[in-house]
Amino acid sequence: MGDRSRGVTISDVAAHAGVSPASVSRVLNGRASVDPEIVRKVQASIATLGYSPSLVARSLVHGRNTTVAMVVPDLENPLFQGILKGLSLAAADDGYRVLVADTAERVDDEEAIAVEARQRCDALVLCAPRMPEAKLRRLVERVAPVVVVNRPLPDLDVPIVGVDYVRGIRDLVDHLVGLGHRRLAYVTGPETSASNAERLRGVDEALAMHPSVRIERIPGGSRPEDGEAVAPAVVEVHRAGVTAVIAFNDLVALGLLARLRELGVDVPGELSVAGFDDVPMARYATPRLTSMSVPRTEIGAQVWARLRTLIGGGPIEHTVLYRPRLEARESTAAPAAVGARA
Amino acid sequence: MGDRSRGVTISDVAAHAGVSPASVSRVLNGRASVDPEIVRKVQASIATLGYSPSLVARSLVHGRNTTVAMVVPDLENPLFQGILKGLSLAAADDGYRVLVADTAERVDDEEAIAVEARQRCDALVLCAPRMPEAKLRRLVERVAPVVVVNRPLPDLDVPIVGVDYVRGIRDLVDHLVGLGHRRLAYVTGPETSASNAERLRGVDEALAMHPSVRIERIPGGSRPEDGEAVAPAVVEVHRAGVTAVIAFNDLVALGLLARLRELGVDVPGELSVAGFDDVPMARYATPRLTSMSVPRTEIGAQVWARLRTLIGGGPIEHTVLYRPRLEARESTAAPAAVGARA
DNA sequence: CTTCACCGAGAAATCGCTTTCTCCATCACC
DNA sequence: GGTGATGGAGAAAGCGATTTCTCGGTGAAG
Numbered sequence: 069m070g071d072r073s074r075g076v077t078i079s080d081v082a083a084h085a086g087v088s089p090a091s092v093s094r095v096l097n098g099r100a101s102v103d104p105e106i107v108r109k110v111q112a113s114i115a116t117l118g119y120s121p122s123l124v125a126r127s128l129v130h131g132r133n134t135t136v137a138m139v140v141p142d143l144e145n146p147l148f149q150g151i152l153k154g155l156s157l158a159a160a161d162d163g164y165r166v167l168v169a170d171t172a173e174r175v176d177d178e179e180a181i182a183v184e185a186r187q188r189c190d191a192l193v194l195c196a197p198r199m200p201e202a203k204l205r206r207l208v209e210r211v212a213p214v215v216v217v218n219r220p221l222p223d224l225d226v227p228i229v230g231v232d233y234v235r236g237i238r239d240l241v242d243h244l245v246g247l248g249h250r251r252l253a254y255v256t257g258p259e260t261s262a263s264n265a266e267r268l269r270g271v272d273e274a275l276a277m278h279p280s281v282r283i284e285r286i287p288g289g290s291r292p293e294d295g296e297a298v299a300p301a302v303v304e305v306h307r308a309g310v311t312a313v314i315a316f317n318d319l320v321a322l323g324l325l326a327r328l329r330e331l332g333v334d335v336p337g338e339l340s341v342a343g344f345d346d347v348p349m350a351r352y353a354t355p356r357l358t359s360m361s362v363p364r365t366e367i368g369a370q371v372w373a374r375l376r377t378l379i380g381g382g383p384i385e386h387t388v389l390y391r392p393r394l395e396a397r398e399s400t401a402a403p404a405a406v407g408a409r410a
Numbered sequence: 411m412g413d414r415s416r417g418v419t420i421s422d423v424a425a426h427a428g429v430s431p432a433s434v435s436r437v438l439n440g441r442a443s444v445d446p447e448i449v450r451k452v453q454a455s456i457a458t459l460g461y462s463p464s465l466v467a468r469s470l471v472h473g474r475n476t477t478v479a480m481v482v483p484d485l486e487n488p489l490f491q492g493i494l495k496g497l498s499l500a501a502a503d504d505g506y507r508v509l510v511a512d513t514a515e516r517v518d519d520e521e522a523i524a525v526e527a528r529q530r531c532d533a534l535v536l537c538a539p540r541m542p543e544a545k546l547r548r549l550v551e552r553v554a555p556v557v558v559v560n561r562p563l564p565d566l567d568v569p570i571v572g573v574d575y576v577r578g579i580r581d582l583v584d585h586l587v588g589l590g591h592r593r594l595a596y597v598t599g600p601e602t603s604a605s606n607a608e609r610l611r612g613v614d615e616a617l618a619m620h621p622s623v624r625i626e627r628i629p630g631g632s633r634p635e636d637g638e639a640v641a642p643a644v645v646e647v648h649r650a651g652v653t654a655v656i657a658f659n660d661l662v663a664l665g666l667l668a669r670l671r672e673l674g675v676d677v678p679g680e681l682s683v684a685g686f687d688d689v690p691m692a693r694y695a696t697p698r699l700t701s702m703s704v705p706r707t708e709i710g711a712q713v714w715a716r717l718r719t720l721i722g723g724g725p726i727e728h729t730v731l732y733r734p735r736l737e738a739r740e741s742t743a744a745p746a747a748v749g750a751r752a
Numbered sequence: 753c754t755t756c757a758c759c760g761a762g763a764a765a766t767c768g769c770t771t772t773c774t775c776c777a778t779c780a781c782c
Numbered sequence: 783g784g785t786g787a788t789g790g791a792g793a794a795a796g797c798g799a800t801t802t803c804t805c806g807g808t809g810a811a812g
Contacts, residue, residue: 088792124469125768143495153485156512167509170498326694352668354696430762467798
């Protein structure tokens with residue numbers, strides 16, 4: 069590991085400088101006052117020998133790694149990328165590094181991967197949108213300290229940082245209703261996805277608040293391909309009177325948009341389309357995609373803040389949910405002047 | 411670290427099972443034959459105590475971590491994400507984990523970050539497209555074993571995995587020329603970027619092969635914003651006769667595409683646009699973006715293969731360059747029926 | 753029946769560092 | 783000038799595993 073200097077150890081330095089290893093350690097860590105002469109000699113020896121201390125040995129003594137792990141279902145998802153980036157940068161400021169563990173969407177392996185990752189680190193960040201809740205609860209206890217992302221876990225002592233999907237969907241529906249839409253459709257995410265469940269709650273709440281509105285559900289997915297695949301179904305509901313579609317996320321929305329264009333559906337002229345997450349590409353889509361913006365890197369930074377507290381023996385901080393912000397762009401507009409009532 | 415079970419050590423297990431720590435270790439690692447009765451007892455004790463061995467202690471003994479680090483300038487870049495993903499999955503198959511170090515494009519910190527990351531790991535993957543070559547060469551020697559991504563470093567003993575940008579650009583130009591274009595433009599990447607330099611070489615070689623072709627250079631960048639910003643300049647050269655544009659990468663191309671649409675330029679009717687990298691979103695752009703596909707995750711896997719060899723004390727394997735594959739989509743087409751000669 | 757090779761299990765050394773403990777010397781103060 | 787407080791440096795004890803070394807016991811061979 070730190071062995072790039074071919075195994076020169078603290079004892080080598082000590083010998084070379086004619087002092088004890090303890091003194092070298094003191095010089096290294098500045099923990100106690102040391103004779104300036106010794107400091108000088110030790111530093112000289114360190115330079116000469118090209119010594120650099122073994123972090124592993126240090127870790128063994130201190131019982132910590134200054135490393136945390138983040139478990140994600142799919143590194144190619146822009147949301148997780150953003151969180152990883154924010155986490156990684158924030159952690160770096162405190163001298164911590166982040167290890168990534170991509171579970172490649174294999175839900176069954178998630179637990180084992182998380183436990184293994186935890187072994188190597190001081191703490192864990194868990195993004196496991198598909199893991200069954202009971203399993204997740206057990207896991208969380210095993211791997212503490214841990215911060216959970218985007219999973220509500222009521223009554224469990226674990227810090228959670230997430231997105232208020234319920235509110236986000238409500239706000240998005242409000243936006244569309246405000247534009248005059250009364251018949252909407254929601255292209256669902258993966259069935260087992262917790263954040264999809266949240267979004268569905270948002271749909272329900274929105275329906276409760278807008279009695280005159282109807283929202284169809286169309287089984288979708290989480291990737292652009294899913295968006296493409298669902299396009300015919302969307303066209304169908306559109307024919308039946310739906311004037312606006314909310315996709316599970318931007319990836320789906322972008323796929324959908326591409327396919328709709330090919331199917332000759334004018335967005336937003338005939339049909340409004342909105343996504344969720346506001347991925348970087350959303351604003352470069354054609355038309356520029358209306359989306360609910362989620363502060364990805366900020367979430368990552370917040371996760372780190374929670375984790376750091378935990379590692380330092382601090383209290384389990386409160387759950388924090390970020391409220392997505394509407395980014396109204398070109399893909400949503402008032403419905404064509406047909407009967408606006410359903 | 412593995413301390414989730416509150417510091418139960420191998421000695422605790424040994425005591426509980428009434429055997430020596432050495433035996434517990436043997437049972438754990440299956441290195442030698444052990445009395446079945448002891449095995450049973452030890453396993454029982456392990457289960458009872460919820461013991462799990464400290465990876466750090468192991469690392470200290472073995473002198474390795476089973477962890478490698480990847481240094482990237484920007485985790486939000488789809489290319490690096492793909493490589494990270496491929497690397498991470500391939501490494502996981504061999505029981506290795508990947509630590510990420512995002513340098514946030516701060517070229518000056520790259521060296522320090524790399525060295526620090528290397529301390530924690532058995533090996534390094536270096537993506538440093540902007541680092542001055544001399545500096546990179548020095549660094550590479552310090553942090554070995556290391557694999558370098560996307561940087562040609564002639565005569566240096568280091569495995570390199572990369573993309574043949576030169577060839578890629580040539581092929582892309584061929585594609586455009588084949589469509590009938592004679593006057594092209596290349597929107598450059600960051601000035602200090604090594605892969606931009608490669609692309610420029612590709613441009614030169616292409617020019618040499620097509621004497622009748624002219625290629626303007628337009629200073630650009632590497633992000634969608636840069637693509638948007640450069641749009642007016644592109645329009646200008648278009649007015650002057652350019653019929654096809656190659657962007658440094660897809661992100662730039664996508665930004666450009668969005669802006670061109672707003673400027674009323676028909677792609678590919680009036681102007682063909684091509685990107686590079688074939689990011690996931692390329693095929694969902696409007697029009698679907700022609701690009702040079704780069705096997706991102708495959709590169710990551712290949713990087714791991716090289717790294718593993720190196721870690722195992724194997725030879726420095728040869729440089730491997732992936733030749734990008736043309737993904738001809740809708741954004742490129744034959745030029746409008748004006749004079750096809752420049 | 754004795755001797756030797758072999759095998760399995762515990763004791764102990766080791767990995768490279770930090771930290772406590774111990775000791776010696778210096779200083780201040782009475 | 784003697785004594786206690788102080789401080790700085792080395793010795794040694796961990797941290798938690800692995801691995802070598804050592805030794806006692808068993809089985810086979812002479």
